[in-house]
Amino acid sequence: MIHVESLTKYYHDLCAVDQINFDIQKGEIVGLLGPNGAGKTTTLRMLTGFLRPTSGSIRVKDYDIDKYPLEIKKLIGYLPESAPLYHDMLVYDYLNYVADIRELDGGRKKSRIHQLADLCGINEIMHQPIGVCSKGYKQRVGLAHAMMNDPEILILDEPTAGLDPNQIAEIREIIRRIGKEKTIIISTHILSEAEAACNRVIIINQGKIVADGGIETLRQSAGGEYLINISLKNAGFEAAESELRSIDGINRVNKVVGEEGEEILHLRLTCRSSADLREEIYQRVKPTDWILLELHQETQSLEKVFQELTKES
Amino acid sequence: MRQVKHIFIKEFRSYFASPIAYIVISIFLLVTGWFFFTTFFLFSQAGLRNFFTLLPVIFPFVVPAITMRLFSEELNIGSYEILLTMPVTFTDVVLGKFLASVAFIAAMLIPTISYPVTISFLGQLDWGPVVGGYIGAVLLGAAFSAIGLFASSLTRNQIIAFIIGVAICFGLTLIDKMLFFLPRSLLGFFGYLGADFHFQNISKGVIDSRDILYFLSVSFIGLYGAHLVMQEKR
Numbered sequence: 001m002i003h004v005e006s007l008t009k010y011y012h013d014l015c016a017v018d019q020i021n022f023d024i025q026k027g028e029i030v031g032l033l034g035p036n037g038a039g040k041t042t043t044l045r046m047l048t049g050f051l052r053p054t055s056g057s058i059r060v061k062d063y064d065i066d067k068y069p070l071e072i073k074k075l076i077g078y079l080p081e082s083a084p085l086y087h088d089m090l091v092y093d094y095l096n097y098v099a100d101i102r103e104l105d106g107g108r109k110k111s112r113i114h115q116l117a118d119l120c121g122i123n124e125i126m127h128q129p130i131g132v133c134s135k136g137y138k139q140r141v142g143l144a145h146a147m148m149n150d151p152e153i154l155i156l157d158e159p160t161a162g163l164d165p166n167q168i169a170e171i172r173e174i175i176r177r178i179g180k181e182k183t184i185i186i187s188t189h190i191l192s193e194a195e196a197a198c199n200r201v202i203i204i205n206q207g208k209i210v211a212d213g214g215i216e217t218l219r220q221s222a223g224g225e226y227l228i229n230i231s232l233k234n235a236g237f238e239a240a241e242s243e244l245r246s247i248d249g250i251n252r253v254n255k256v257v258g259e260e261g262e263e264i265l266h267l268r269l270t271c272r273s274s275a276d277l278r279e280e281i282y283q284r285v286k287p288t289d290w291i292l293l294e295l296h297q298e299t300q301s302l303e304k305v306f307q308e309l310t311k312e313s
Numbered sequence: 314m315r316q317v318k319h320i321f322i323k324e325f326r327s328y329f330a331s332p333i334a335y336i337v338i339s340i341f342l343l344v345t346g347w348f349f350f351t352t353f354f355l356f357s358q359a360g361l362r363n364f365f366t367l368l369p370v371i372f373p374f375v376v377p378a379i380t381m382r383l384f385s386e387e388l389n390i391g392s393y394e395i396l397l398t399m400p401v402t403f404t405d406v407v408l409g410k411f412l413a414s415v416a417f418i419a420a421m422l423i424p425t426i427s428y429p430v431t432i433s434f435l436g437q438l439d440w441g442p443v444v445g446g447y448i449g450a451v452l453l454g455a456a457f458s459a460i461g462l463f464a465s466s467l468t469r470n471q472i473i474a475f476i477i478g479v480a481i482c483f484g485l486t487l488i489d490k491m492l493f494f495l496p497r498s499l500l501g502f503f504g505y506l507g508a509d510f511h512f513q514n515i516s517k518g519v520i521d522s523r524d525i526l527y528f529l530s531v532s533f534i535g536l537y538g539a540h541l542v543m544q545e546k547r
Contacts, residue, residue, distance in 0.1 A: 080394045080398070088331050103400075
């Protein structure tokens with residue numbers, strides 16, 4: 001669907017995007033992650049034809065962006081960062097104007113605007129000037145703008161930045177609803193967002209792609225350690241520690257301080273991420289008279305992966 | 314080309330959605346009306362000559378005020394990005410905005426038709442120069458609009474856009490008044506550059522293709538400049 005090859009963008013001497021390559025298939029929901037200034041917005045602006053790449057090529061559905069920018073723009077719905085819309089236009093007038101430019105004709109135009117107003121929840125502000133709307137509403141108008149001609153590809157640049165938790169949940173819900181049949185690229189620096197909405201993540205740092213793949217693969221590839229929490233009854237700390245330390249793969253055993261006078265021992269095991277040790281732990285506990293109350297493997301959060309990949313080196 | 318129409322309609326309507334349109338029109342009518350009618354009865358001539366000689370002096374201030382927001386505002390609030398990621402070409406955008414500005418200037422001139430109508434009751438009015446004058450006024454407005462549009466594309470600050478526009482437009486009006494500073498060999502060339510010179514020809518009722526060509530070329534250069542600036546911003 002989207003094919004990007006050695007894409008580079010310089011702003012004068014500053015290299016914003018440096019030789020990146022990726023392919024996005026139809027139906028994928030891709031999260032573009034990275035710290036501030038990593039080149040996310042620049043990449044998206046080049047994909048939408050707003051900026052011209054310094055070098056490299058972008059192809060969308062067999063159209064080259066140099067030769068057929070209009071065809072590509074027809075395929076893409078784009079919501080720029082913080083939805084910069086005309087302040088003095090009424091929401092309805094604005095959507096009407098977008099529908100005209102997107103070449104929707106008479107009857108379809110009306111029904112599409114009403115459909116989008118329902119989907120994005122902007123019915124009550126249709127006759128307000130955009131300038132007086134709250135940020136959340138502006139974002140939704142922007143989303144309606146991007147979806148006007150039911151584009152095959154939707155590119156959303158930080159769609160939830162600056163919104164309150166309810167609004168974030170609503171926008172995510174909208175994205176999930178439309179994401180079933182569309183190719184979507186979302187840029188964000190909020191990781192939980194990518195975890196919640198995307199099935200693939202591309203992490204950019206200093207203009208380069210540092211990771212690309214499904215969320216699960218990313219977690220594993222990051223390496224390092226993961227944690228297992230267990231709770232034991234009738235066990236002394238020393239005995240339990242020596243027993244568990246003898247398992248190959250467990251690096252550290254720490255006691256988690258519980259409530260005073262509690263007879264349950266909470267332990268945190270730090271494990272090398274090469275193998276799943278839960279079975280081995282159970283086997284060790286079985287012959288003793290300890291009672292295993294809880295055994296829980298903590299998955300490494302994307303936050304960790306992100307920090308490891310993007311820290312200054 | 315259908316996109317030109319949509320952009321034109323949007324821009325033209327948004328002029329009247331903000332107070333700028335009404336302020337500019339009122340000031341224009343006040344200033345021209347006052348300058349024209351304070352001297353009108355002294356000459357006891359039933360003509361609009363004086364009104365039309367005013368326009369090349371007033372337009373350099375009025376027209377950039379009309380065009381200053383066209384690009385600067387979009388660059389400032391960022392809607393420029395939304396505009397250009399919709400399926401439109403640079404040419405669509407530039408032409409749509411240009412035509413909206415020209416149409417606005419035409420709308421601004423419509424109330425002044427009451428002047429010749431009033432005068433035609435007072436004496437024998439020759440309508441030839443009046444019609445020529447209005448055609449010239451629209452052409453002059455178009456040329457200055459293109460320059461104002463170019464100035465607006467340069468900056469995100471509307472005030473700077475206005476000042477650059479005024480400087481260039483007023484320069485074009487004044488250039489043929491400054492000819493005595495120049496060597497004789499350059500007189501013809503710089504005389505030809507003067508907007509006032511060509512405008513006065515048309516407003517005498519003589520519609521010469523050279524004058525029309527002048528206004529069209531100034532418009533083209535301004536619009537092409539804006540086009541190049543947009544290209545460069547990518």
